[in-house]
Amino acid sequence: MSVCHEFLKHNRRDFLRIGGASLCGVSMLDLLRNQGQAASGKGGPKAKHMICVWLGGGPPHTDMFDMKPDAPAEIRGEFKPIDTNVPGIQVGELMPELAKLADKYCVIRSVTTMNKPGDHGRAPFYWLTGNPRLPSGTDEYPMYGSTVSKFRRGPAEVPSFVTLGIIDVHTINAVGPSFLGPAHAPFIFDPTKSGDAISGMLAPALETPAFERNADLLKSVDKKLRQQDQLDPIIEGLDQYQQTAFNMLRSPKLRQALDLSKEPSKVIEKYTRNKLGKTRYPSGNQLHFLLARRLVEAGVPIVHFNLGYWDWHGENFVAGRQQIPMLDASLSALLSDLDERGLLDSTIVLCLGEMGRHPKCGTNKNAGRDHWDYAQFVLAAGGGFKGGTIVGATDKHGSQVTDKFYKIESFGRTLYHLLGVDPDAIVTTPANRPIKLIAEEAPIIKEALA
Numbered sequence: 001m002s003v004c005h006e007f008l009k010h011n012r013r014d015f016l017r018i019g020g021a022s023l024c025g026v027s028m029l030d031l032l033r034n035q036g037q038a039a040s041g042k043g044g045p046k047a048k049h050m051i052c053v054w055l056g057g058g059p060p061h062t063d064m065f066d067m068k069p070d071a072p073a074e075i076r077g078e079f080k081p082i083d084t085n086v087p088g089i090q091v092g093e094l095m096p097e098l099a100k101l102a103d104k105y106c107v108i109r110s111v112t113t114m115n116k117p118g119d120h121g122r123a124p125f126y127w128l129t130g131n132p133r134l135p136s137g138t139d140e141y142p143m144y145g146s147t148v149s150k151f152r153r154g155p156a157e158v159p160s161f162v163t164l165g166i167i168d169v170h171t172i173n174a175v176g177p178s179f180l181g182p183a184h185a186p187f188i189f190d191p192t193k194s195g196d197a198i199s200g201m202l203a204p205a206l207e208t209p210a211f212e213r214n215a216d217l218l219k220s221v222d223k224k225l226r227q228q229d230q231l232d233p234i235i236e237g238l239d240q241y242q243q244t245a246f247n248m249l250r251s252p253k254l255r256q257a258l259d260l261s262k263e264p265s266k267v268i269e270k271y272t273r274n275k276l277g278k279t280r281y282p283s284g285n286q287l288h289f290l291l292a293r294r295l296v297e298a299g300v301p302i303v304h305f306n307l308g309y310w311d312w313h314g315e316n317f318v319a320g321r322q323q324i325p326m327l328d329a330s331l332s333a334l335l336s337d338l339d340e341r342g343l344l345d346s347t348i349v350l351c352l353g354e355m356g357r358h359p360k361c362g363t364n365k366n367a368g369r370d371h372w373d374y375a376q377f378v379l380a381a382g383g384g385f386k387g388g389t390i391v392g393a394t395d396k397h398g399s400q401v402t403d404k405f406y407k408i409e410s411f412g413r414t415l416y417h418l419l420g421v422d423p424d425a426i427v428t429t430p431a432n433r434p435i436k437l438i439a440e441e442a443p444i445i446k447e448a449l450a
Helices: 002-008 012-023 025-031 120-129 144-151 197-203 208-228 238-250 252-258 265-272 284-298 316-340 410-420
Strands: 049-054 081-083 090-091 105-109 161-164 185-189 301-307 349-352 377-383 389-391 399-403 424-426 434-436
Touching: 002 434, 025 081, 049 120, 049 144, 049 284, 049 316, 120 410, 144 410, 185 434, 252 284, 265 284, 265 316, 265 399, 284 316, 316 349, 349 410
Parallel strands: 049 301, 049 349, 105 389, 161 185, 161 301
Antiparallel strands: 081 090, 105 377, 349 377, 424 434
16 A cells, blocks of 8 residues: 555656556557547558658768769769669669669659758658648647557557657657647667666566556556546546556567567578678667567557668768668668568558758768758658659759659658558647648659559
């Protein structure tokens, strides 16, 4: 009883925060509340899952998927293009494994925020929601994962929207459900890091009887709180979603998905090997690719994580030699695994950042590329995207889009189209104002679709 009395010293909202953190994580309880109010989009979805690999800071498009080998040295940089397994498509030399899989992915070169210099800080919100965000007066639209959580929830025993690790600083304020409510916030954890309480509770060694006692305690305290204020909408219906949270923590599917010891060492090595054939086990960020595959296999609809930091203003090619091979190894392993397991057709895999890098890098040994919001790349595979395809083009220096320009709204509507969510669905904000998931009318990117 002393524990209960201690809990009851706090008001009910503090209790929900503290109780959630101590038993199953505030993000999990928020994720579950009101998750049952699902609705279907138009038509049947081509994609059941989506994995988003976010390259925070802006990866250099002209060094990776939009090479300009005929440009002057201060534009083309140090890296050379190599052929892929699709005639006419080339990628940067640091991506030999992805070069072998070009028939599996589409590269979009013509979608960009077109932000003015200095405005790139808003780009992550735009990319990850399909709607622009201005300094003030603009609705904070939900991320795609939160929308899927509301309209196309996953199996009851797994979260609908998972983020792995701490999302990059450029996206931290974008990771959220916005006006969809906290029930559709992402379930955030990182089992590759020691001290992650949520992941630890999901580990195979969890003692179920002790867990049940904690669950009973929380129910008992919650009952007392409910008697104090039966009309509080935050508390209303908590039992149902609290029980679902406990079911998740007991879920064999989720436990097995997070247990990387189940994977053969050769698979771990495939995901973590860089260009030189060395491994970086247990490199957490690279292992997020493997965790994403395992979570998708368990039925999780949306997985989002960040890989590294791509904001290079100096020593662009030094940083590139470190990070691009890591991306090449891990992303190629993910695409191959999904394809071999028959999951790529139903799983969208995205790899992008909020912008590209400046076409001009200079010729000194510390050359770098600054921010550039007028051109970049998006790699999109599976789930209805057409492999072996290039959509759009940039000029001879990679500075401006010259063919098939699309706004971010088109990209967002394309994703919702493939995921079976109606982008014109009307939701109500906390201020009781109806609003569409993607406010602006825009065509989907048909050239990118199979």
